[in-house]
Amino acid sequence: MKKQFSSSWWYIPVVTAFTLGTLSCSDKEDKKNDNGDIIPDKNNAALTLPEGFGALIVADSVGEARHLAVNKNGDVLVKLNKPKDGKGILILSDKDGDGKAESKTGFGNYGGTGITLKGNYLYASSNTSVFRYALDENELPENTNTPDTIVHGLIDRRQHNSKSITLDDNNNLYVNIGAYSNACQERDRTKDSPGMYPCTILDSAGGIWKFRANAMKQSYGEGARYATGLRNVVGLDWNKEDNTLYVMQHGRDNLHDLFPDLYDAQASADLPAETLYKIEEGDDAGWPYIYYDQNQGKKILSPEYGGDGQKEPEEGKGKNAIDPLVAFPAHMAPNGLLFYTGSMFPEKYKNGAFVAFHGSWNRAPEEQEGFMVAFVPFKGGKPAGEWEVFAKGFAGVDPVLSPGDAKHRPCGLAQGPDGSLYVSDDAGGTIYRIVYNGK
Amino acid sequence: MKNLRYLKVLTIVFALMVSACGEKDKKEKTDPVTPAATVKKAAPEIEETAYPEGKKLYGQYCATCHQRNGSGVPNLNPPLRNTDYVTGNTSRLIRIILKGSDEGLEVDGQTYANTMPAHDFLDDTQVAELLAYIRTAFGNTAGPVTAEEVRTVRHEILK
Numbered sequence: 001m002k003k004q005f006s007s008s009w010w011y012i013p014v015v016t017a018f019t020l021g022t023l024s025c026s027d028k029e030d031k032k033n034d035n036g037d038i039i040p041d042k043n044n045a046a047l048t049l050p051e052g053f054g055a056l057i058v059a060d061s062v063g064e065a066r067h068l069a070v071n072k073n074g075d076v077l078v079k080l081n082k083p084k085d086g087k088g089i090l091i092l093s094d095k096d097g098d099g100k101a102e103s104k105t106g107f108g109n110y111g112g113t114g115i116t117l118k119g120n121y122l123y124a125s126s127n128t129s130v131f132r133y134a135l136d137e138n139e140l141p142e143n144t145n146t147p148d149t150i151v152h153g154l155i156d157r158r159q160h161n162s163k164s165i166t167l168d169d170n171n172n173l174y175v176n177i178g179a180y181s182n183a184c185q186e187r188d189r190t191k192d193s194p195g196m197y198p199c200t201i202l203d204s205a206g207g208i209w210k211f212r213a214n215a216m217k218q219s220y221g222e223g224a225r226y227a228t229g230l231r232n233v234v235g236l237d238w239n240k241e242d243n244t245l246y247v248m249q250h251g252r253d254n255l256h257d258l259f260p261d262l263y264d265a266q267a268s269a270d271l272p273a274e275t276l277y278k279i280e281e282g283d284d285a286g287w288p289y290i291y292y293d294q295n296q297g298k299k300i301l302s303p304e305y306g307g308d309g310q311k312e313p314e315e316g317k318g319k320n321a322i323d324p325l326v327a328f329p330a331h332m333a334p335n336g337l338l339f340y341t342g343s344m345f346p347e348k349y350k351n352g353a354f355v356a357f358h359g360s361w362n363r364a365p366e367e368q369e370g371f372m373v374a375f376v377p378f379k380g381g382k383p384a385g386e387w388e389v390f391a392k393g394f395a396g397v398d399p400v401l402s403p404g405d406a407k408h409r410p411c412g413l414a415q416g417p418d419g420s421l422y423v424s425d426d427a428g429g430t431i432y433r434i435v436y437n438g439k
Numbered sequence: 440m441k442n443l444r445y446l447k448v449l450t451i452v453f454a455l456m457v458s459a460c461g462e463k464d465k466k467e468k469t470d471p472v473t474p475a476a477t478v479k480k481a482a483p484e485i486e487e488t489a490y491p492e493g494k495k496l497y498g499q500y501c502a503t504c505h506q507r508n509g510s511g512v513p514n515l516n517p518p519l520r521n522t523d524y525v526t527g528n529t530s531r532l533i534r535i536i537l538k539g540s541d542e543g544l545e546v547d548g549q550t551y552a553n554t555m556p557a558h559d560f561l562d563d564t565q566v567a568e569l570l571a572y573i574r575t576a577f578g579n580t581a582g583p584v585t586a587e588e589v590r591t592v593r594h595e596i597l598k
Binding site for chain 1: 498499500502503504506507508510511512513514515516518539541543550551552553554556557560
């Protein structure tokens, strides 16, 4: 008996030692190599990436890191969902050139999602307002206690309240105002409650609003509704190649819970698509009257408005809604969108779109999906191929049965001055940096 | 080595036999006569089966948002495990089920964005079954809820 025991259990200490050894190795030796390239973490920060790519952890446990921006010196500015120690915006700086942030300072005692650098300013948003900070010669904000209030008084009813932002090259600021509703029912998410017609939420939310980037204290009266019929957009970006706004919409929830006779649990887990739209001024993406069914490849009338899973949009109910450029699987929650303009990554990635998927919560009883960064190749302002998974492994568990189990959830994307791709995580508070060292 | 392998197989077979015997023993000896032993045997399954109707209702109306394991969804839907809202005052809990909640209640220092819809279409017995399940599932150990209690709260709401 004794002998048998020892012969089958010998591997436990060995495996443990091996694992510990691997872990302790991975934290070290992240200096630049001879070519001046940043050296990824030994385990690529536990991510799975395409051949030639590597990843390192810039900082860990920083808080609920929503969107982020990187300045010309490589300092990472992170917007936190809730302030941590009174700081809602963090500045992470790498002092010795190894890619790891040794210094962490912060300012701005408000939570929110949006943050972006443009010209001589840093823009950041709370769930009601957009603030602007003048930058010093190191592209760091100097008036951290007295920012300009560019926009204020935007609606915040908790649900879909992230005010994501992006700017064009003509001093215009685009702000997402998400619908405080799932499908514009009279009673939100309540079975047998009818859809409001017209959906009055669209007057002040469910779209993208445009403001002047350099005018003070604007609100609905001073801005303009740039696009409507967008349930909730967290990831958005101004594409410099074709000078156009692109957005990722979060599709609706609860088709089965609300309409069990029309949609079984499986259909509800698979529908509707998460959608990438190219937005021209005045566009209507159709929410709440329609959703996009990626399996049928078309827009479908919402069941709250007389749809049955097959009927197509009707006059006044999404008939003129635009089509998405890309339809992703349902509920994966696209929270970050970035058009890559750097030169570090191979040619295929140039001007293509990276999408950070936060990961789903409403696919029960199926496993949850997402928790990854996807890539869509673009050519001449159009998708030039199928989307693919670019970086995965954030969740740290597989399968993910409940989103609370995911250790990390991708949220924001930013490009560094050298072309590195930065990914923020609002669950574990990790800031990732993805580099290409392949030749 | 060969001997050792024999020994291994033999031991496993022996162990399986003994445990199988044990099961059989227990069943034959204790099931019909000793209630205590019956309860003990059912213990590991209490969470699964004590309120099967409640569990079914949970799967149908609650699990999408609050998750199968009652963990909820960070920032969106509150957890149902280990919180006073579930294991504490039953009137408050019944009220939330029947009326829903759109006030951004703070649950253990966190607020949650999504609306809790009203579930007044469930009858008193269904609500009682559902709440009994939730209050004993996910590691919760609170007492059951009666249909009578549900009816009382429903009347108060309608007043």
